[in-house]
Amino acid sequence: MITLENLTPEELAFRDEVRAFFAENLTPDLREAGRKTVWLSEFEYGREWQKRLNAKGWGAPNWPVEFGGTGWTNNQKLIWAIETERERPPVIANMGRDLCAPCIMAFGTPGQQQYYLPKILSGEDWWAQGYSEPGAGSDLASLQLRADSDGDDYVLNGSKIWTTMAHHCNRIFCLVRTSKEERKQAGISFLLIDMDTPGIELRPIYNLAGVHEFNQVFFTDARVPKTGLLGEEGKGWTVARHLLAREHSGSVFDGLEMRRRLAWLEDIARHESNGRGGALIDDPIFLTRFAEAAVECEVSDAVTQRLIKAVQADNLPPHLAELLNIRKRELGQRLTGLLMDALGFYGAPLQTDALHVGGKGVAGEERAEIPTAFYLTQRAGTIAGGATEVHRNNVARHVLGL
Amino acid sequence: MTEFTEEDRRLLADGIEGTLATIGAAGSSVGGYPEQNAKIWSDLAELGVMALPFAEEYNGLALDWLEIGTVMKSLGRFASVEPYLPNVVLAGGIISRSDGTDLKGKLLPALATGSIRMAVAFSEPESRYQPDHISTTAATSSDGFVLSGHKALVLGAPQASTIIVTARTSDDRDKDELSFFLIDAGAPGVTIKDYFTIDGRPAAELLLDKVRVTTADRIAVAGSRRAVLEAVLDEATLAACWESVGAMERLNELTLEHCKERVAFGQPLSKLQVVQHRLVDMHVAIEHAAAMTLTASESLTLPASERAMQVSAAKSTVAKEGLFIGEAAVQLHGAGGTTEDLDVGRYYKRILVNNMIFGSRDHHLQRYLDLRMAGQEVRA
Numbered sequence: 001m002i003t004l005e006n007l008t009p010e011e012l013a014f015r016d017e018v019r020a021f022f023a024e025n026l027t028p029d030l031r032e033a034g035r036k037t038v039w040l041s042e043f044e045y046g047r048e049w050q051k052r053l054n055a056k057g058w059g060a061p062n063w064p065v066e067f068g069g070t071g072w073t074n075n076q077k078l079i080w081a082i083e084t085e086r087e088r089p090p091v092i093a094n095m096g097r098d099l100c101a102p103c104i105m106a107f108g109t110p111g112q113q114q115y116y117l118p119k120i121l122s123g124e125d126w127w128a129q130g131y132s133e134p135g136a137g138s139d140l141a142s143l144q145l146r147a148d149s150d151g152d153d154y155v156l157n158g159s160k161i162w163t164t165m166a167h168h169c170n171r172i173f174c175l176v177r178t179s180k181e182e183r184k185q186a187g188i189s190f191l192l193i194d195m196d197t198p199g200i201e202l203r204p205i206y207n208l209a210g211v212h213e214f215n216q217v218f219f220t221d222a223r224v225p226k227t228g229l230l231g232e233e234g235k236g237w238t239v240a241r242h243l244l245a246r247e248h249s250g251s252v253f254d255g256l257e258m259r260r261r262l263a264w265l266e267d268i269a270r271h272e273s274n275g276r277g278g279a280l281i282d283d284p285i286f287l288t289r290f291a292e293a294a295v296e297c298e299v300s301d302a303v304t305q306r307l308i309k310a311v312q313a314d315n316l317p318p319h320l321a322e323l324l325n326i327r328k329r330e331l332g333q334r335l336t337g338l339l340m341d342a343l344g345f346y347g348a349p350l351q352t353d354a355l356h357v358g359g360k361g362v363a364g365e366e367r368a369e370i371p372t373a374f375y376l377t378q379r380a381g382t383i384a385g386g387a388t389e390v391h392r393n394n395v396a397r398h399v400l401g402l
Numbered sequence: 403m404t405e406f407t408e409e410d411r412r413l414l415a416d417g418i419e420g421t422l423a424t425i426g427a428a429g430s431s432v433g434g435y436p437e438q439n440a441k442i443w444s445d446l447a448e449l450g451v452m453a454l455p456f457a458e459e460y461n462g463l464a465l466d467w468l469e470i471g472t473v474m475k476s477l478g479r480f481a482s483v484e485p486y487l488p489n490v491v492l493a494g495g496i497i498s499r500s501d502g503t504d505l506k507g508k509l510l511p512a513l514a515t516g517s518i519r520m521a522v523a524f525s526e527p528e529s530r531y532q533p534d535h536i537s538t539t540a541a542t543s544s545d546g547f548v549l550s551g552h553k554a555l556v557l558g559a560p561q562a563s564t565i566i567v568t569a570r571t572s573d574d575r576d577k578d579e580l581s582f583f584l585i586d587a588g589a590p591g592v593t594i595k596d597y598f599t600i601d602g603r604p605a606a607e608l609l610l611d612k613v614r615v616t617t618a619d620r621i622a623v624a625g626s627r628r629a630v631l632e633a634v635l636d637e638a639t640l641a642a643c644w645e646s647v648g649a650m651e652r653l654n655e656l657t658l659e660h661c662k663e664r665v666a667f668g669q670p671l672s673k674l675q676v677v678q679h680r681l682v683d684m685h686v687a688i689e690h691a692a693a694m695t696l697t698a699s700e701s702l703t704l705p706a707s708e709r710a711m712q713v714s715a716a717k718s719t720v721a722k723e724g725l726f727i728g729e730a731a732v733q734l735h736g737a738g739g740t741t742e743d744l745d746v747g748r749y750y751k752r753i754l755v756n757n758m759i760f761g762s763r764d765h766h767l768q769r770y771l772d773l774r775m776a777g778q779e780v781r782a
Contacts, residue, residue, distance in 0.1 A: 137736050139666040162737045206742040208732075208751065209600075214741065275532030285764040337725075340754075341762060344530045345555045348599040348755045362597035363555065363607050364527065372600060376751075379732050380740045387736060389676055 004078055004308065015079050022087045025052045032357045033090035038209060038374040042357055043168045046092030050123040059121045060097050067105060067113070068121045074312055085256035093164045096120040096127030100173045103190065103239050107231035116192070128166035128195070130174030130217060131240075133159065138390045140175070141184045141237065145219065147176035147191065152226055154178070154191065156199070156219035162384075166215040167202055170195050175236050190236035192228040199223070207380070209373035210352040255304030258297045258328070261335040265290065268342040268367050280342055293338055296331050303328070323395050326388050329381045336378045339371035347372045406465055411472045414451075418473060421445045422480040427652075427745040443484055447516030452490050456498060460510035467637075467699040471644040478648025481748040483602045485521075488558030489513055491641045493520035495634035496566055496582055501622040509564075521562040523553035523608050524631065531765040533631055538569040538610065540581060546616040547571065549583060549591075552609055555759070559606035560596035563587050566621070567610065568631065579628055582621040589613055601751035629706065636713045637702065639760040643695040643720040646756045649749040650688045650724055653731040656746055657684065660735055677734065684730055687723035694719045711773045714766035721763035724753040 007015070026034075033045035040046070053059045061080060063069030072080065084091075101120050104113055119125035136142040145158035160174060172193050179187035193200075199222030205214035231239045269281040269290065280286050303324050310316040340347045346364035354361040354369035361369040382388040396402040406414075421442060446452065454469050456462025463469075470491065477486055490513060497509045512518035529535045538551025549569050559565060567583050574580050585592060591613040596606040623630045658681055661672040671677045698716035701709050728750035732739035739746045757763060 132737065135665070137666065142666070208740055208742065208747045210742070214737075273528040273530050273535075275528070275530030275535045277535070280530075283764070283768070285768055289764070341758075341764070343758075344762065345525060345758050346527075348555060348758045349605065350598045350600045362595070372754075376600070377740075379729070380737070382733060383736055383740060387733070389674075392676075 003305075004075065004082065007075065007079075011073075011075050011079065014076055015083070018080060018083045021056060021058075022083065022089070025049075025056075026087055026089055029357055030090055031088075034088040036355050036357065036359075036370060037088070037090060038211075038355065038370065038377040039207075039213065039380065040092045040165065041090030042355075043092055043165060045090040045357060046094075047123050047126065047168075049089050049091070050094065050097075054121055054123060059123075060101070062098070063101065063121075064105065067101075067117055074314065078308055078311065082256065085260075088260070093129075095129040095164070095173075096125060096171070099129060100127050100192075103173075103230060103242055104192075106242055107190070107239050112192070112230065125171055126165075126169045128163045128169040128172040128215075128217070130160035130163055130172045130193075132162045134161050134216075137162075138387050140240070141188070143175055143177060143188065145174065145176045147178050147189060147224070149178070149226075150223075153223040154226060154229075156191075156193075156222040156224055158219055160217045160219075161214070162205075163215045163217050164213060166195070166217055167204065167212070172217065173230070175240055178233050178236075181234075185237040187234055188236040188240070189233050190230040190239040191224055192230055193222075193224050197222050197224060208376040209355070210350060211355060211373070211377070213377075255297075255301045255328075258300045258331060258335065261332070261339065262294055262297045265293065265335065265338050265342060268339065268371070271365070271367060272342055272344060280344075286342070289338060293331075293335060296334075300328060300331060319395060319398050322391055323399060326391055326395070329388060333375075333378050333381050336371065336375040340375040343368050343371055406469055411469065414449075414469065414472050415476045417449045418446065418451060418476040419479060421449065422476070422482055422484075427481045427748045439483065442482075443516055446484060446486075447514075451486070452516045453514035455490065455494060456510045456514050457506075460506055461514045462510065467640070467702055470637075470641060471695070471699055474641045474644035475648035475651070478645035478650075478749075478752065479652045481601065481649060481652075481745070481752045483604070485519070485558035485561065485604070487638060487641050487645070488521045488556075488562070489516075489519060491638050492522040492557075492634060493566055495637055496522060496621065496623075496630065499623050499630050499634070501624050505621065518564065519558065519562045520564050520566065521556050521558040522566045522634075523556040523559070524568045524635070525554045525556075527552055527554050529554070531761040533568065533635060534578075534580060534628055536568055536570065536580065538567065540569040540571045540574075540583060540620075542571065543614065546614065546619065547583065549585065549610045549613040549615060552607065554607055555599075555605050556608045557599075557603060557605050557759070559587070559594055559608055560604040565608065567608070579626065580631070581627060582623070582631075583615050584619045584621060585610070585613055585615055589615075599755050601748065601755045603755070632706065632710070635760060636709060639713050639717050639766075640695065640699055640702070642756040642760055643691075643698070643716050646720050646724045646753050647688065647692050647695055649752045649756075650691060650727045653727050653746065653749045653753075654681075654684050654688055656744075656749075657681065657731045657734050664736075671734065680730055680734065684727050687726050691720045691723040707773055707777065711770055711777075714761070714770040714773070717761055718763045718766040718770065721757040721766070724757060725763075728753045 030045055030049060033041045058070055060068055061070045061072055061077060065071040097120050101117055104116055131140060133143050133145060147154035147156050172195055174191050174193055175188050176191050177187055178189040181187040199220045201218045203216040204212045205216060207213050269286060270279055272280040274280050274283050346368040349363040351361045351369045353359040355373055451473055453462045454465045458464050477484060494513050497506060500506060524533045526536050540547040540549050553567060565585050565587055567585055568580050569583055570580050591611040593609040594606045599605050661677055662670055664671045694716045698712040701712035731746050732750055735744060735746050738744050
C-alpha cells in the first residue's frame, strides 16, 4: 500500500481536516458522479465540487498564495492527492485552473490577471483548451488556425478539435497562427477568447462509449479583440511550452486508482456466475490473469512510492514521471479490459444512460453498467496528452540520449 | 447440391457488399436501428443469402460453411447490424435439425426468403457461457407447457415474431437434458426489454412469466437436444469468427490507409518504424485468425469433440488477434479513433461484442483444454 511516512502532528491534523471535509462535502450525488466517472465526471457535479473546494479555500492548491493558492507543503499536497484518489470526488477537466491560469500568471498583464483569475477560482468561468487541430495532434506545432490582424481585432478562421467539454465552457484559450514563418513554432500566438464570440460554432463529437465529451470548434471570421492576446504576438509557443510541461507531468499518484480497479475486478469476479455452479473467481484462467494484474498493481504502488519520495525531497528527476506513466497508462487500460471481460456477455449492452447520476442500466446487474464504457473511454489513455509512441520517443531522446 | 467455386464465392461477397455499401458502416451507429435496414434485409434475401444453408426441398441452396463464412465475413466488413446470425445460423440451425417435415416446411422457406424474423434465447443471467446451466422451467400443463424464466442478451429479439427458447421440463431435469420451445413474441406473459449492444445490434432481455405453449410448440429433434444446441452454437461461434475476420480485414485496410495519409512531425506516420512494425503485426494477426477460422470450418463435419476443439481454438485465436488489431487500429488513428466520427470504432466494437458472445477467449481456452485432456485420457 502507498503510505506517507514520518508525518508530523501538524500534517496528521491536516489529514484529519481533509477527511472531515470529504465526509461533510462529498454528498451521495457527488459520490455517485465520482463512481460513474469513466474519463471526466458529469459536468455540473464537477463544477459543484470545485465550488465547494473554493468555499473551503482549497480551490487551487497549486496556485501561488497571492493569487488564491493554499501554500501547502509537498507533504500536504501528497496528503490531498492521496485522499482525493481514495474518495474519488467528481472531477472534470479544469483547464482554466490547471493550464490557463498558470500562463496568465506568468505572461498576463495585471489587468488580465485581475479579470480572469478570480472567475476561474470561483468556478464562474469554465475554460476549454483549443490546441489540437484536425491536422495537428501530438505534433502540435503544425497548427493552422489563422488569426489575421485587422485593426484592434484578430479575425479567426479554421477549427480546433478534441476540445473537451467545450459545450459547457464560456471561454476558450487557443493557439493560433498569426504569421507563417520558416520555423513552424514561430508565428504562433496565445489567445484568450469568449465562447459567445460571433462566428464560433461547435460540433459535438461522441466518444466510443457514446458520450458527448469532445467537440470540434469552428471559427468563421470570428473577431477577437487583441486585448485577449496573452504574452507577445508570435510568442505563443513559449507560453504553450510553459503549459505542456505541466500537462505531461501527469498524475504520479494514480497507484491508488489501479488498486481501486483491481478491487472492483475482484468484487465482480466474486459475484459473476461462472456457469458451472461457482463464481468467476473460481476459474483458473481468470485467476492467472487476476494474479498478474494484482502483482502489477503492487509494482505500480512501489513506483508511486518512489515518486512520492522524490517529490518529498524536491528531487523529481526530469522525465521520470513521463517514463513511468507509459506503463501506468497501459496497466490502467488493461485493468479496464479485465473488468469488461469479467462481465461475460453482459459487457455487450450499451448502457449510456447509466453513466449519468440517477441514470439506469438496461441489462444485467448494476455492476455491469460501467466497465465497458470505462474500457472504451480509456482507450484515449494512451493517446490524450501525447500518444505513448511520442512519449517513448521523448524518453529515448531525453533520458537515453538517442 | 450446388457446388460453389472460388469465383462464385467472390461474386457472392460482391453482391452482399454492394448491397451493404448503400448504407456503409454508419448503419451500425450506436443506439439506432436505421429504417433503411428493412430494405437491406430484403435486398440480401433477394440475393439468396438467407437460403444458403437450407436443404433444397425447403427452397434452400444446401451450401456449406465456406459460403456462410463468406456471408459473415462480408457482413463484418461493413460492421453490419443485419440479424443474419440469429435468424439463419441460430434459428435456422435448430429448425434444420428438427425431426419431421412439418416445422421445417413451415419455417425454413420463410427464413430462406427473409419473410420471418426469429431469434434464439439460450443464455441466462447466471449461465455465463454454459448453455446447459439454465433455470428457465417448462411445467407440464393440460395442453402443453408453461414457461417461466429470464433469458439474457437475445440477439435479434426486438424484431423477432417467433423466438426459440431453451427451458427444462421435469423430465429434462431427470435426464440432464433441455428442450427447445417456440414462443410467440406477443404471447401473454412475454416481456421483451429491448436495447442495443455497443456495436449497434438490437438485442433484448426476455422475461417469461407463465407463458403457455402447446405440445406442438416443443421442437422435436432426433437424439440429444443438448448435443444439437452445442452443434448449433459451435456453428454460431464460427459465424462470429468469420464476421470478426471481416471486421479485422477492414480495420487493417483503414489503418494502413490512415498511416500513409496522416502526416505528423513532417512525415507520414507510415514512415515511422514503430508504426510499420505495428502494421506488420496486424497483418500477421489476421492471417493467423483467418487460417484458424477456415480450418475450424472444415472440421464442422467431424465428431463432436474434435469439432468443438477446433471451434474453441478458432474462437480464442480470433478473440486474441481481433482485440490486438482493434486496439492497435484505434491507437494508430489517434484521437479520431476514440470517437464515433470514424468507422474504426464500429469495427472495433463489433470485434469486442463478438469476443463476449458464444464464449470469451478464456472460456474457449478452458474448453479447448478440457477437451484435449479428455482426449488424452481416452488415448491413454
